[in-house]
Amino acid sequence: MFGRPFWTLATTFGIALTVLAADPVAADKNTKPNQPNVQGESFTYEENGKVLIAIDASFEANGAHLSAKKIRLNSVDGTVLAEGNVVYTTKSLRIIGEQVMLDPKADLVIAKNVKFGRNPFYFTAEELRLEKGDKTMSGVRLWNNEPQEYGMSLGIREVHFSEKDNWLTFKGVTPRLMGMPFFYLPYYGQDGYQDIPYELHLDTGSRDAQGRYLRTTTLVRQTDNKSLWLGALVDYYGRSGLLIGPAIKYDNRKQSPKGNPWHGSFQTGFINDRGDLEIDSFGRTPGRNRSFATGEISGVTNNGIEIAGQVYATSDPNFVRNFRPHEIENLGLPQATFEAIKPLAGGYLSGNLVAKVDNYQDVVQKLPEVRFDLLETPSAISGFNQRTFLTATYLTQRPSESLPLANFATETGSNSAWSTARLDAYYGLSYPITVRDYLTFKPVAGVRATDWSSGLNNRGNTAKVMAQAGFDVEGLATGSWDLKSDKWGIDGMRHTVRPFIQYRTLPGANQKVGELAQSDRNVALSAFREIDLADRTDPAAVTSTQVARIGIRNTLATRDTENGNRELLRFDILKDWSNNDSQLSTSATDIQTHLRLTPANWVAIDYFDRRGKNSSRSVETLQSIAFNSGDYWKATLGLFEQSEGLYPAKQYWMQGEIRLNSVFTAFLNANYDSLVHAFTSESIGIIQRIGNSWEIEYGFYKRVTIYNDGSLGLSLRVRLFKF
Numbered sequence: 001m002f003g004r005p006f007w008t009l010a011t012t013f014g015i016a017l018t019v020l021a022a023d024p025v026a027a028d029k030n031t032k033p034n035q036p037n038v039q040g041e042s043f044t045y046e047e048n049g050k051v052l053i054a055i056d057a058s059f060e061a062n063g064a065h066l067s068a069k070k071i072r073l074n075s076v077d078g079t080v081l082a083e084g085n086v087v088y089t090t091k092s093l094r095i096i097g098e099q100v101m102l103d104p105k106a107d108l109v110i111a112k113n114v115k116f117g118r119n120p121f122y123f124t125a126e127e128l129r130l131e132k133g134d135k136t137m138s139g140v141r142l143w144n145n146e147p148q149e150y151g152m153s154l155g156i157r158e159v160h161f162s163e164k165d166n167w168l169t170f171k172g173v174t175p176r177l178m179g180m181p182f183f184y185l186p187y188y189g190q191d192g193y194q195d196i197p198y199e200l201h202l203d204t205g206s207r208d209a210q211g212r213y214l215r216t217t218t219l220v221r222q223t224d225n226k227s228l229w230l231g232a233l234v235d236y237y238g239r240s241g242l243l244i245g246p247a248i249k250y251d252n253r254k255q256s257p258k259g260n261p262w263h264g265s266f267q268t269g270f271i272n273d274r275g276d277l278e279i280d281s282f283g284r285t286p287g288r289n290r291s292f293a294t295g296e297i298s299g300v301t302n303n304g305i306e307i308a309g310q311v312y313a314t315s316d317p318n319f320v321r322n323f324r325p326h327e328i329e330n331l332g333l334p335q336a337t338f339e340a341i342k343p344l345a346g347g348y349l350s351g352n353l354v355a356k357v358d359n360y361q362d363v364v365q366k367l368p369e370v371r372f373d374l375l376e377t378p379s380a381i382s383g384f385n386q387r388t389f390l391t392a393t394y395l396t397q398r399p400s401e402s403l404p405l406a407n408f409a410t411e412t413g414s415n416s417a418w419s420t421a422r423l424d425a426y427y428g429l430s431y432p433i434t435v436r437d438y439l440t441f442k443p444v445a446g447v448r449a450t451d452w453s454s455g456l457n458n459r460g461n462t463a464k465v466m467a468q469a470g471f472d473v474e475g476l477a478t479g480s481w482d483l484k485s486d487k488w489g490i491d492g493m494r495h496t497v498r499p500f501i502q503y504r505t506l507p508g509a510n511q512k513v514g515e516l517a518q519s520d521r522n523v524a525l526s527a528f529r530e531i532d533l534a535d536r537t538d539p540a541a542v543t544s545t546q547v548a549r550i551g552i553r554n555t556l557a558t559r560d561t562e563n564g565n566r567e568l569l570r571f572d573i574l575k576d577w578s579n580n581d582s583q584l585s586t587s588a589t590d591i592q593t594h595l596r597l598t599p600a601n602w603v604a605i606d607y608f609d610r611r612g613k614n615s616s617r618s619v620e621t622l623q624s625i626a627f628n629s630g631d632y633w634k635a636t637l638g639l640f641e642q643s644e645g646l647y648p649a650k651q652y653w654m655q656g657e658i659r660l661n662s663v664f665t666a667f668l669n670a671n672y673d674s675l676v677h678a679f680t681s682e683s684i685g686i687i688q689r690i691g692n693s694w695e696i697e698y699g700f701y702k703r704v705t706i707y708n709d710g711s712l713g714l715s716l717r718v719r720l721f722k723f
Contacts (some may be wrong), residue, residue, distance in 0.1 A: 007224065011456075012629060030131065037059065037060045037061060038052065038054050038057055038058070038059050038071065038073065039054075039057060039058050039059075040054035040055055040056055040057030040058070040071070041055050041056040041057070042054070042056075043055075045250070050074065050075050050076050051072060051073065051074050051075070052072070052073045052075070053070065053071070053072050053073075053547065054070070054071045054073075055069065055070055056069060057070070057071045058071075059071050059082075063090060063091055064088070064089065064090045064101075065088075065089045065090075066080070066082055066086070066087070066088050066089075066100070067082075067085075067086070067087045067611075068082035068083055068084055068086040068087070068100075069083060069084030069085050070082070070083045070084055071083075073318055076601075077105065078103070078104050078105050079101065079102065079103045080101070080102040081099070081100075081102075082099065082100045082101075082493065083098065083099050084098065084297045086098065086099060086100045086111075088100050088111070088599065090436060092119040093116070095111055095114050095115075095116045096114065096115045096116065097111050097112060097113050097114030097115065097128075098112050098113040098114075099111065099112040099113070100112075100114075106131070106132075107131065107132045107133075107189070107268040108129075108130070108131045109128070109130040109131075110127065110128070110129050111125075111127065111128040111129075111130070111192075112126070112127055113125075113126060114127075114128050116128075116435060116646040123137075123140060123141070123142055123468075124139075124140070124141045125137045125138065125139055125140045126138050126139030126550045127139065129598065132163075133163030133164070134160070134161065134162055134163055134164075134666075135160070135161045136158065136159065136160045136161075137156075137158065137159040137160075138157065138158045138159075139157065139158075140155065140156040140157075140158070140159055141153050141154070141155045141156075142154040142155075142156075145547075148394065148715065151719075153175070153176050154173070154174075154176070155173070155174045155175070155176060156170050156171070156172060156173050156174075157171050157172025157173075158170075158172065159171075159559075162644070163708055166191055167187065167189060167190075167191065168190055169187070169189040169190070170185075170187070170188040170189070170658070171186070171187055171188075172184075172185075172186060173185040173186075173188060173308055186601060193372060197220060197221030197223075197226075197229075198218070198219070198220055198221070198624070199217075199218065199219040199229065199231070199243070199249075199692035200216065200217070200218050200219075201215075201216065201217040201218075202214070202215070202216055202718040203215040203216075203326065203717050203718065204466070204713065204716045204717070204718070205713070205714060205716050205717060206238075206713050206714050207237075207238075207322075207713060208577065208713060209239065209275055209276055209278055209322065209507045210237040210238070210239055210240045210275060210322060210323065211237055211238030211239035211275070212237075213235060213236060213237045213269075214235065214236050214237065214240040214681050215233075215235045215323075215324065216233065216234050216235065217231065217232075217233040217247055217267065218231045218232060218233075218234075218247075219247060219248075226255055227250055227251055227252035227255050227262075228248075228249075228250050229248065229249040229250070229251075230246075230247075230248055231246075231248070231249075232244065232245065232246050232247055233246075233247050233267055233269055235269070235271075235324075237271075237275070237323070237675050237677060237712075239274070239275035239276070240271060240273045240274060240275040240322075240323075241271055241272060241273065241274045241275070242271065243269045243270065243271035243323060244269065244270065244271075245267060245268040245269035245270055245291075246268060247265075247266070247267040247268075248265065248266050248267070249263075249264070249265040249266075250262060250263060250264050250265070251263040251264075253353075257516060257709075260299065260300045260301060260302060261299060261300060262297075262298070262300075263297075263298055263299065263301030264295070264296055264297035264298065264299070264723070265295060265296060266293070266294070266295030266296075266311075267293070267294055267295070268291065268293035268294075269292055269293075269323070269324075270289070270290070270291040271289075271290050271291070271323065272289055272290075273288050273289075274288070274431075278318065278322075280316050280317040280318045280360075280496050281317050281318065282317060284316070284360070284485050285680065286315065286316035286318065286319075287315070287316075289314060290314075290315045290318070290319050290323075291314070291316070291576075292313065292314040292315065292319045292320060292323070292324070293311060293312075293313045293314075294311065294312050294313075294327060294330075294331065295309075295310065295311045296308075296309065296310045296311075297309045297310075299364075300391050302578070303342070304342060304343060305340055305341070306340070306341045306342070307338075307339070307340045307341075308338075308339050308686060309337055309338035309339065310333045310334075310336070310337050311335075311336040311337075312332065312333075312334050312336075312357070313334055313336070313355065313357035313358060314333065314334055314358060315358075316360070317361075319361060327443075333361060333363060334356075334357055334358040334361050334363075335354060335355060335356060335357055335358075335361075335363050336353070336354070336355040336357050337351045337352075337353065337354050337355075338351075338352070338353040338368075339351065339353070341347065343373075343653070344372070346374060346377060346411070347372060347373050347374035347375060348372070348373045348375075349370075349371070349372050350370075350372075350373070351368055351369070351370050351371075352369040352370075352371065352393075352502065353366060353367065353368040353369070353371075354366040354367075356398075358400075359400050360400045361400065361717050362397065362399065362400065362408060363395075363397070364395060364397045364519045364520075365395065365396045365397065366393050366394070366395060366519075367394045367396060368391070368393065368394070369392070369394075370391065370392050371390070371392075371393075371395035372387060372389060372390050372391075373388075373706040374387065374388045375387060375391045376430065379429060381429070383431060384430070384431050385429065385430045385431070385432065385492070386427070386428070386429055386430075387426075387427075387428050387429075387430070387446070387534055388425075388426060388427045388428070388532065389424075389425070389426050390424070390425045391422075391423070391424045391425070392421075392422070392423050392424075393422050393424075394419070394420075394421050394422075395419065395421075395422055395519050396417070396418065396419035396420075397412060397414075397417065397418055397419075397517065397519075398417035398418075399416075399417065412456070412517055412518065413456050413457075413514055413517065413518070414456045414457060414517060415457060416457075418454070418456060418517050419454065420452045420453050420454040420455070420517065421449065421452070421453040421454075421659045422450065422451065422452050422453070422700045422706035423451045424448070424449075424450045424451075424674075425448070425449050425450075425540060426446060426447070426448040426449075426534050427446060427447060428444060428445060428446025428447070428468070428533075428534055429444075429445055429446065429547055430442050430443065430444045430445075431443050433536065437476070438475055438476045438477060439473070439474075439475050439476070440473070440474050441471065441472075441473045442471060442472045442473070443469075443470075443471045444450045444468065444469070444470050444471060444472065444504070444532065445467075445469045445470075445590065446467070446468050446533060446534060446590050447465070447466070447467050447468075448465070448466045448467075448534070448539060449463070449465045449466075449552045450463065450464050450465075450470070450539040450540075451463045451464075452516055452517075452540075455512070455515045455516055455517075456514075456516065456517050458514060459515055462512055462515060462516060464508070464511050464512050464516070464539060464540075465508050465511075466506055466507065466508040466509050466511075466533060466539065466542065467506070467507045467508060468504050468505070468506050468532070468533040469504070469505050470502070470503045470504035470505060471502075471503055472500070472501075472502050473500065473501050473502070474498060474499070474500040475497075475498065475499045476496070476497070476498055477496075477497045478494065478495065478496050478497075479494070479495045480493065480494045481493045481494075488599055488600050489558070489560075489566070489600060489601060490558045491559040491560075492557055492558055492559050493557070493558055493568070494556070494558070494565075495554070495555070495556050495675060496551065496553075496554070496555045496556075496557075497553070497554055498552070498553040498554075499551070499552045499553075500549075500550070500551055500552075500553070501548070501549070501550050502531045502532075502549045503547075503548045503549075504531055504532065504533065504546070504547050504548070505542060505545065506533060506542065506545050506546065506547065507545065508545075509542045509543055509544055509545050510543055510544075510545055510580070512540070513543050514538035517540060518538055518540045518541045519537075519540070520537045520538035520541055521643075528549070528574065528576055528590075528592065531547055531548075531549050531576075543580055544578040544579050544580045545577070545580070546577075546578065546579050546580040547577065548576070548577045548578075549573065549575070549576050550574075550575050550577075551572065551573055551574035552573055554569070554570065554571040554572065555567060555569070556568045556569035556649065566598070566601070567594050567596075567598055568597070568598055568599065569595075569596070569597055569598070570594070570595070570596040570597075571593075571594070571595050571596075572592075572593070572594045573591065573592070573593045573594075573675070574592045574593075575590070575591045575592075576590060576592070590610055590612055590619075591610070591611045592608070592609070592610050592611075593607075593608070593609040593610075593611075594606075594607070594608050594609075595607040595608075595615075598671055601628075602627060602628055602629055602630070603625070603626070603627050603628075604625070604626045604628075605624075605626075606622070606623065606624045606625075606626075607621070607622075607623050607626050608620075608621065608623075609621050612644060614679055617643075618641075618643075619642065619643050619644040620641070620642045620643075620644065621640070621642075622638070622639075622640050622641075623638060623639045623640075624633050624636055624637065624638035624639075625637050631659060632658070632659045632678055633656075633657060633658040634656070634657050635654075635655065635656040635657075636653075636654070636655045636656070637651050637653075637654055638652070638654075639651070639652050639653075640653075648675065649673075649675070650674045650675050651668065651671060651672070651673055651674075651680075652672040652674065653669070653671045653672070654668070654669070654670045655667075655669050656668045656669075657687075662689075663688055663689055664686055664687070664688055664689075665686070665688075665689070666684075666685070666686055666687075667683075667684070667685060667686075667687060667699070668683070668684050669682070669683045669684075670682045671682075679701065679702070681701070682702045683699060683700065683701035683702070683715075684699050684700055684716070685697060685699015685700065685701075686698060686699060686702075695718070696716070696718050697715070697716070697717040697718075698714075698715065698716045698717070699714075699715060700713065700714060701713050701714075702714075
């Protein structure tokens with residue numbers, strides 16, 4: 001979500017105290033006080049010569065250095081008192097303060113009004129006390145960069161560590177923004193200097209429909225299981241009300257880095273929305289009771305089974321956008337997925353589950369799918385490679401109960417919900433041939449057989465057998481030139497050209513057209529589908545008896561001192577052809593062109609073009625130019641244009657950031673729709689970095705949709721401990 005916990009800041013105190021623990025008192029107990037290594041501008045004696053006073057002096061003993069306006073050394077009790085611009089350093093510690101007292105006999109160090117640490121973190125404390133292994137700091141403040149009252153700081157009334165009990169405590173914890181406190185924790189304690197077992201994620205701002213809001217997610221690590229975190233999310237929205245729900249996280253990667261890594265999370269929230277309800281993207285008004293759930297899991301078992309899963313469910317399409325919009329970049333269609341994979345007999349055995357978890361989105365469910373894949377390996381026939389798979393799955397799809405979609409029959413070919421068991425198998429051979437260093441040729445042949453227990457619209461058991469024969473051929477040509485340009489960072493050039501052709505003839509592919517439900521439909525016109533029959537995910541969608549792809553990949557590169565080489569120019573052109581393939585784009589002979597030019601490290605020009613079968617002009621283009629100075633500023637300008645489909649588009653966008661200093665970064669984002677002649681979104685603001693871990697983003701934004709009048713909003717977002 002937003003990164004690591006808020007209270008982990010306190011860990012830094014533990015680190016600092018650990019450093020102090022390593023060297024609590026610099027002076028050797030056996031050092032004779034009457035023989036100090038003292039230098040200064042002037043010297044005087046008090047108490048009959050028992051006390052040496054040095055002005056503008058420095059004192060060294062056992063690798064420690066002490067300097068101050070005034071140093072007082074007592075030869076009777078062995079104490080050292082330094083006052084005024086005191087700097088006390090050891091191999092692992094540096095303290096700047098007004099006063100430092102050292103008592104080697106009592107194993108005691110007391111420092112007053114001190115500042116210590118290193119950029120970007122600095123600590124200030126009214127008193128720092130180290131006594132016989134115990135450490136206490138009172139009046140503590142943690143600052144970013146140099147201490148300044150109107151910056152951001154974390155205040156702690158007292159920090160104490162007991163060496164005997166190995167117990168670290170914090171009292172009166174108060175974070176401050178612009179000098180003003182915005183939270184208070186009276187007491188916190190834990191064992192030793194381990195990670196702080198709390199995570200607090202904060203996000204605040206204002207939205208037109210929901211009003212001013214504060215979003216929080218709090219997790220607490222369990223003492224009996226340090227991999228398990230339990231907590232809750234609590235959000236308050238001025239117009240919509242209170243959103244609450246549990247949260248859980250499990251992560252053992254730190255506890256057992258060499259064992260079987262597991263990590264996962266789950267959170268859910270519910271709200272009775274008392275605000276003004278907006279219609280969603282399907283034209284439906286949601287109910288007052290709204291909810292969501294998200295979760296993921298990933299890990300490896302003791303016997304080598306890899307497991308991954310994700311769940312995303314919402315009561316209505318606009319829930320996440322209205323209440324937790326920062327989740328959107330991690331989510332896909334509302335559904336639950338789970339997959340387990342295990343190496344077996346030179347291949348992979350896998351299980352896959354896809355389930356529908358909403359009442360408004362059409363999802364083809366796999367309940368479940370079991371599959372064995374043997375990737376391309378040498379066969380029993382010399383020189384030939386083999387490839388095979390076998391799958392068994394149960395597929396089902398139904399219209400949404402609350403919102404029957406008008407295009408369900410058009411998309412599926414079925415007038416009602418459908419379900420079927422499916423068995424699918426493939427076996428193929430290939431014979432790779434290297435003609436020369438510049439040419440490879442691979443003939444391919446195979447057979448795929450599929451059986452469905454039920455076809456569309458009450459059709460019974462249906463089977464389909466397809467064969468494939470074809471080839472993959474790829475050439476390689478290179479050229480090199482000893483061309484140099486210090487201005488553009490060019491040290492020699494190398495051009496690589498890779499022309500290729502893929503061709504398949506697919507006897508039997510035109511069987512059962514329109515009789516079988518398709519479980520995999522084309523959702524992205526820009527993406528070419530696979531050519532090889534063994535790579536097609538849905539045999540029902542393979543309807544062409546001939547398919548081909550031809551293309552050329554070009555790369556122009558130069559030497560790079562850091563990465564070995566740097567790409568200067570990339571130019572690829574691809575063209576697909578089929579005689580009747582519903583799984584390919586609707587324009588089956590689209591031509592795709594991609595050009596990327598990087599003449600220097602700080603500029604990149606990108607151009608993507610898709611030209612349709614029956615069009616004399618481009619049906620889709622994506623153009624952008626990006627500038628990046630490294631750590632100081634970056635900017636991107638772009639244009640997306642599409643003339644095909646139900647929703648033509650012509651969008652300009654601009655994104656820019658400039659680093660004002662080590663703390664502040666300004667940003668500007670804008671999208672302009674030239675078809676409606678209006679900006680659809682604009683935002684401008686500041687990102688403030690607190691050390692290497694905190695980020696505070698605040699600014700103004702404006703977003704225009706068919707549900708929103710585009711009124712100006714104010715947003716404040718805190719990202720804590722972002723690694």
